[in-house]
Amino acid sequence: MSAAWAMVRHRFASFAGTFVAVALGVAVLAASATLQLSSKPQAPARYDAAPLLVLPPETGTNDYGEPERPNWTPSEATDLAGKLTSLPGVTAAVPDPSFYIQRLIDGKATGDPQASRINGHAWSSAALGGYQLAAGRPPTKAGEVAAAGTTPGERIEVLTARGPETWTVTGTVIDNGHHAGFFVADSVAFARASGVPLIGLTLTGDDGWVAAAARALIGPAGVVLAGADRDQLEPGSVSRIRWIGAQLLIVLVALGAFATVFVVSSTCALSAAQRRRELGLLRAVGATPGQVRRMMYAETTLIALFAGVIGAPIGALFAPLLADPMVETGLEPPGFAATWQPLALAGAVLVGLFAALAGVVVAARRASRISPLDALRESAADPRPMPPSRWVTGIASAAAGGALLAVMPSLSNASKTTAGLGAAMLLITAAALLSPVLIVPIVRLLAAPWRNSATGMLVREGTLTGVRRVASTAAPVLATVGLTVLLTGMIATIEVASGIDEAAEYPVANLLVPLNTPGLSEAAVATQSGTSRLPTRVQVTVPTTTRGYDGAGLTGPESSPVGPAGGVGERPGSEAGAGAVLHADTAGELGVAAGATIALRFADGTRAELPVLAVDPNAEAPIVLPRALVRAHDPDALTDMVVLNGPATEAAGAESLPVATYVQREVDDEGRLVDLFLWAMISLSAGYTGIAVGNTLLMAVAARRAELRVLRLAGATRRQILGVLAAESLLAVGVGAVLGAAVAAISLLGIRAAVESELGQAVTLVIPWTAAAAVTTGCALIALVAAAVPTLHRPTGP
Structure with missing residues (x-):
């Protein structure tokens, strides 16, 4: 360890790339982990009391x-x-039915x-929620x-599942800083809601004792939540927002760890190659x-720990600054804030250390094989830049990538994207391994x-x-340009194909769709000339199991309801004359056929037995029911859209x-988040590429001081030397960009062929040259700076 410490102290510049890569990786890990640990589910404020x-029960x-929890009936x-x-x-046990409502202002839903x-x-x-009236x-x-x-x-004008209505305000609610919603008479709420999903208890006694007593009382008829368990009630829409944000953070953590390994590996490999004489001397004096x-x-451990101690606080400081942008982009719910998470910082430092050690494994193994005789050798040419193992691995990767592209059109739709990415990664790996050739x-x-100029000859x-030095510079550029062109081009091409495919589903010119609402009201649908389906969720019980399925209510000859609702909010439990059509997959899972009877539990909690009228492999939903039957048992359901076969009627x-x-x-809506993920990945990758390119060139130029002195002795000016170094750097970046773009273009051609075979028609290939040019330009600028700094800093005179 003392020898390692001495090396780090006296040669810290040669470890600068490793230090910066690990520090950046730890900062990304610390910020991401802080944001993730700060994002915790919370019970809605309306249950605070x-x-x-x-x-x-589930x-x-x-x-x-x-x-999946079927609602109770009222x-x-x-x-x-x-x-x-x-x-x-x-003190009180209160059923809490909820239903859809938005306020209308000037006819617009808010x-x-x-x-x-x-x-x-x-x-x-x-x-x-402890809400009280301020007036009324x-x-x-x-x-x-x-x-x-x-x-x-x-x-006030409101919009409900029934349609637009005008209500009279009887009281002003004090909402305690939270949006309390709209409160109506209990009987009205029971009638409008699709069952009751929850009962809340207000207490004067001990929470724990009452919870135990409640569990003993209701047994398997319900689940009692207390304390932090109440956070399970966070609305699904909010939980999905947190989930989306978590996916981005996971991607950043994984990419940060991978990039750290990549940069440390390339840096240590080049460092070991440059230290052959030094390591040979150590072997000559007896080092095993x-x-x-x-x-x-x-050495790597010391650098990684030092970098981690610097990077972790930086990540912790940046995390709060990222909270608001994540809320604004829909990656975290409103009110989210990053909090101090010491566990995140400690974990980031440890992950950074392990990533750095993983990156140095191969270089350390190669360094240990250096012979003591290498201390006596000095050569400007790279010794055997292509060992046999590199040939074999590179050719095998290229063959595997080409084979995947060839068979991709015959794969299932679910496997094509994965196969395309896999083929591209294999081809990029092959290009990186075979780059010296x-x-x-x-x-x-x-x-x-x-070729006829002196500078051109020197550069060439x-x-x-x-070659090994150039390959080390070109490899990160190759990977970044290749992935940038591949991912942006693949997403753009698939978006074009998705538009063609989705448009083909509608054999009409116009659709009626929600406008700032989660769905269409019954009044909006009733006035249109067209077809629609009313979505619902039902529980199906067969002798041995109960499963939840999506259902759809369609207008048909058997769609009339059986009878009026009985009691306050009650609905019929027997549906004589009605029946269900099952999708073939649903029938197979349930083990039933046409003519069988299935037991359903509807969204409002009522139960009924219905005959299976047919099994249809092309059914609109897993379970198809008469629309009126769905509406009778799911009064809060909203229609997704109406496929119009005539002019649209204006509706709120x-x-x-x-x-x-x-x-x-x-x-575009789906692509917004995809683009956000994509550019986050590209930005982080480009940052690491800049570190790798800059560090490689800094180390390479610093190691060529003797060569540069020879050029000065031969009469070259400082400006000419800078020109040679700049040209070499740009040439290395250009090589990486050409290889990366070529590999990505080949992969995109294979992906397009697979998409065309799926759709049965031509699809435009989108190659984002602008993105590739931007990444390449950034790498070139970093390369120029990295090549110039050592030359300007150190005298190159004889």
């Missing part, structure tokens, strides 16, 4: 991995709440569309509402191969215009002599769009 919350998980919830109220220490899905509440549930009285009948920011007696390896590990013809081609021959919360415009909007 309810220490205990009771939910229906029946499985949905497609997002979230617990009568089930009311009965259970009555039992819970009888427990000592419980507020957050997703949050509005659960914006309507029963007045009794105001106690769960509670609502007691249909058409009355209490809300914050309103005045008693005021008439194991001691050489341990010395390099110790590929560099020679490319250098001769690029340098041909200046110096580059061809130092809706707009008519040409199919092409709608498809482009959908593609």
Whole structure:
């Protein structure tokens, strides 16, 4: 360790690339981990005064991995709440039905569309959030509402699942700084909501004792949440925002760790090559191969720990600055703030250390094989730049990448994108491994215009002599340009193909779609000439299992409801004359066929047995039901869109769009987050590429001081030497850019062929040369600075 410490102290400049790479990696890791650990689920503020919350039991998980909990019917919830109220220490047990509502101002829906899905509440549930009236009285009948920011007696326009309505404000709610929503009479909330998903308890007794008593009372009929467990009730729309943000942070962490390994590996490899005589001397005076390896590990450990101590606080300081941009871009929910997370800093330092050690493994192994005789050798030419192992690995990678591109059109749709990325990565790896061979013809081609000048000759021959040095500079440029062109081109090409594919699904010219709302109301749909489907969620029970499925209500001859709703918010439990059509996959999972009977539990909690009318492999949804039946049991459901077969009728919360415009909007909305992820990756990759290129050139130029003195003795001026170094640097960057762009273009051609075979029509290939030029220009500027700094800093005189 003492020898390693002496090396680090006296030759710190040669470790600068490793230091900067690890420091940047640790800073990225620390900031990402701080943001991730700060992003914790939170129970909605409207339950702040309810220490205990009771939910229906789970029946499985949905497609997002979230617990599936069928709602209670109003009568089930009311009965259970009555039992819970009888427990000592419980002041109230309040069912909390929620329904969709948005306020209309000048005919336009306002507020957050997703949050509005659960914006309507029963007045009794105001106690769960500690909400009180500042003025007026509670609502007691249909058409009355209490809300914050309103005045008693005021008439307001609202939009619900039924359509636009005008309500009278009876009370002004004090919302305690949170959006409390709209409160209506309990009977109205029960009638408008699709069942009851929760019962909240307000207490005077000990939380723990009451929770245990509640669990003993209800048994398997419900789940009692207390303390931090209440955070499970964070709305799904908010949880998905956190999930999206987490994916970006995970990508940044993984990319930061990988790039750190990559830069440290290339830096240590070049350093070991330049230190052959030094390491040979150590071997000559008795150092064993194991001691050489341990010395390099110790050097890297010292540099990594020093860099980690610097990088971790920088990341922690930057994390709060990133919180607001993440909220603004939809990667974190409103109100998110980064907090002090010491565990994140410690973890970042450790990960940075392990990444650095992983990067030095190969270089340390090679260094340990240096012979003592290397101390007596001095050669300007690179010794054997292409060992047999590099040949074999490079050719195998190229063959595997080419084979993947060849078979890609025959793969399943789900596998094509993965195969395309895999093929590109293999080809990039092959190009990097074979670059010492590929560099020679490319250098001769690029340098041909200046072959008759003295500077051109020096640049060409110096580059061809130092193939390993050029390959070390070109490799990170190759990878970055290749990935930039590949990813941006692939996404742009797929977006074009997605637009073609999605537009083909609509054989009409126009659609009626939501306008700043989560869906279309029944009134908006009823006035249109066209077709639509009403989405819902149902639980299907067969003798051995219960599963949740997406359902769709379609208009058909058997769509009329069976009878009027019975009781307050109650709906029929038997649906004589109605039936279900199952998708073939659904029927296979349930093990049923046409003519069988299935037991359904609807969104409102009611149960019914329905016959299976047919099994259709082209069904609109896993379970297709009459629209009126879905509406009867899911009064809060909203329609996604109407496929118009005539002129659109104006409706609140809706707009008519040409199919092409709608498809482009959908593609753009999906592409926004993809582009954000993409440019975050490209920016971080470009940063590491700059470090790798700059460090490689700094080390290379510093090691060529003797060569530069010879040029001065031969009569070259400082300006001419700078010109030679600049030209060599630009040539190395150009080689990497050419190889990267070529590999990416080949991969994109294969991806386009696969997409065309899937769609059965031609697709435009999009190659983002602008992005490639921007990355290449950035690398070139860094290379020029890195080549010039050592020359300007140190005298090159004889």
